[in-house]
Amino acid sequence: MAVIVDPLRGRTRPVASHPDAEIIDVLTGDHDASDWAVLTGAGMSTDSGIPDYRGPDAAPRQPMTIQTFLSTPEQRARYWARSWVGWPRMRWAKPNAGHLALASLPVAGIITQNVDGLHQAAAEEVGSPSPVVDLHGSLDRVVCLRNGHTFDRDWVQEQLTALNPDFAALTGLDPIDVETAPDGDVDLEETAHFRVLDCPICGGLLKPDVVYFGDAVPPARVDAANRICEAASGLVVLGSSLAVLSGLRFVRASAKAGKPVVIVTDGPTRGDDLATYRSTSRVGDFLAQWASRGIQGDTERLLP
Ligand SMILES: NC(=O)c1ccc[n+]([C@@H]2O[C@H](COP(=O)([O-])OP(=O)(O)OC[C@H]3O[C@@H](n4cnc5c(N)ncnc54)[C@H](O)[C@@H]3O)[C@@H](O)[C@H]2O)c1
């Protein structure tokens, strides 16, 4: 007998509350795009080839916590070795149709839990006016934990390559071919000999400028995100399981303020009970429809 593997691994399959066309009526009918705050997660970038953590195809893995990173030099060597291997693929990821469609909508603001910089890349391509808050930071920057010096990730990558000239050959890895995990980390064990770079200015520990699991989001970023949500008439969540509290809090706040919450994610989310409108479509498909309707609306207003 054939074995049927449940792609959601036993989790409750989400159900759409309305057809997408009706949800988009709500987004565009009495509202402009600028009335909506948007919260995005890893599902936004899966079409760019960056895997998510909790989608049906995601490999089970234990992301490194800040406590583990700080615990020993071996853990930091492990992190940096894997990150060094994973960076090229992350670096060259391109915004997908969903990022571009969203960038074409002048929303109140995009609060992203992603660390891949793809909303900014899309905004550059399309000329988007929407502010973007990188809630969890960005992998293209590296920060010194002693004095806050920051460095460009490409420069750090070059230094690491120079410090570890034989590493790729030793492990038999071609950085481009390695399976890259969501945060730019990769599956790779023999990392103990990887030489890590310390801050060239003060000797402090260097860490990618991202919020690790177990770490807090800087208050200024939470404030910026709150301001966007408070000024907006409602919140649209795109491709997030909302498993992480730092994202879920905006859903809770919007629901508490009596504002509509739209959740578009193909897997179950921790905010499903709070959603006014729930779509289980792919975010790219949903955004293509929203953008075409949004732009149509604008054109109609422009006609005499
Ligand atoms: N691209 C990135 O920068 C990246 C990627 C993975 C994880 N992370 C980090 O890990 C945390 C993960 O939490 P999360 O909630 O963002 O992601 P998650 O992996 O927990 O959830 C993603 C959800 O999106 C759904 N999904 C995937 N592709 C989709 C698509 N094309 N259309 C609709 N739904 C889709 C999945 O089924 C899943 O339910 C984040 O806080 C983030 O910092 C970042």
Ligand SMILES: [Zn+2]
């Ligand atoms: Zn420093």
